[in-house]
Amino acid sequence: MNLLxxxxxxxxxxxxxxxxxxxxxxxxxxxxHGHASPDGFWYDQDQRExxxxxxxxxxxxxxxxTVELLPGDYxxxxxxxxxxxxxxxxxxxxxxxxxxxx
Amino acid sequence: MNLLxxxxxxxxxxxxxxxxxxxxxxxxxxxxHGHASPDGFWYDQDQRExxxxxxxxxxxxxxxxTVELLPGDYxxxxxxxxxxxxxxxxxxxxxxxxxxxx
Numbered sequence: 001m002n003l004l005x006x007x008x009x010x011x012x013x014x015x016x017x018x019x020x021x022x023x024x025x026x027x028x029x030x031x032x033h034g035h036a037s038p039d040g041f042w043y044d045q046d047q048r049e050x051x052x053x054x055x056x057x058x059x060x061x062x063x064x065x066t067v068e069l070l071p072g073d074y075x076x077x078x079x080x081x082x083x084x085x086x087x088x089x090x091x092x093x094x095x096x097x098x099x100x101x102x
Numbered sequence: 103m104n105l106l107x108x109x110x111x112x113x114x115x116x117x118x119x120x121x122x123x124x125x126x127x128x129x130x131x132x133x134x135h136g137h138a139s140p141d142g143f144w145y146d147q148d149q150r151e152x153x154x155x156x157x158x159x160x161x162x163x164x165x166x167x168t169v170e171l172l173p174g175d176y177x178x179x180x181x182x183x184x185x186x187x188x189x190x191x192x193x194x195x196x197x198x199x200x201x202x203x204x
Contacts, residue, residue: 003154004174020152020178024126025203027152050122050129052105052199054156054174072106072156076122097154099201101127 003029003054007093011035026100032058034090042082047100049077056094059087105131105156109195113137128202134160136192144184149202151179158196161189 001019008015011033020027026047037043053069060067060075062083067075077083079102088094103121110117113135122129128149139145155171162169162177164185169177179185181204190196 001176002172002174003176019176020150020201022150022203025201027201048122048124070104072104074103074105074121097199099122099127099129101124101203 030096032088037084057089132198134190139186
């Protein structure tokens with residue numbers, strides 16, 4: 001199976017697929033295409049999230065930091081660190097790998 | 103931090119770095135450059151391993167299956183499924199992301 005194929009041409013909303021899961025861990029592929037978090041929305045998660053950008057480009061906010069991500073860039077978001085996606089490139093799909101764990 | 107940079111030009115043995123770790127999970131970057139498992143050697147791990155090939159090319163054996171991996175390909179190896187790396191391309195570094203969990 002390949003993370004960089006089967007990317008829908010038309011993506012009205014973000015697409016999230018679970019690739020592997022156990023009691024402690026969930027591995028997801030997330031595809032964005034110009035999507036961002038709604039104005040004023042912040043994620044606040046019980047689990048730690050390790051996220052890798054595989055294709056495209058994105059800008060995250062994590063508490064008071066702004067982080068630009070390009071392919072190969074990864075970041076470790078602690079549980080309950082408030083974060084949001086400010087921007088993903090409209091030029092191509094942005095493909096994320098996210099590992100949620102404790 | 104970026105998974106596709108800081109790749110040593112000279113790699114006498116495989117290079118493994120832990121990117122994130124908790125009680126239940128370990129996320130590693132592994133870089134091979136033409137390396138394979140020693141003849142007759144098989145991994146037999148207590149943890150499940152979800153592995154994604156990010157760059158290069160590889161051929162794994164998992165019990166009686168042979169699996170060819172190219173960038174974006176991933177595979178979920180159950181705990182105690184015997185496996186080995188039969189081949190990685192000598193032409194460029196092969197970069198793996200491995201998530202070990204239970």
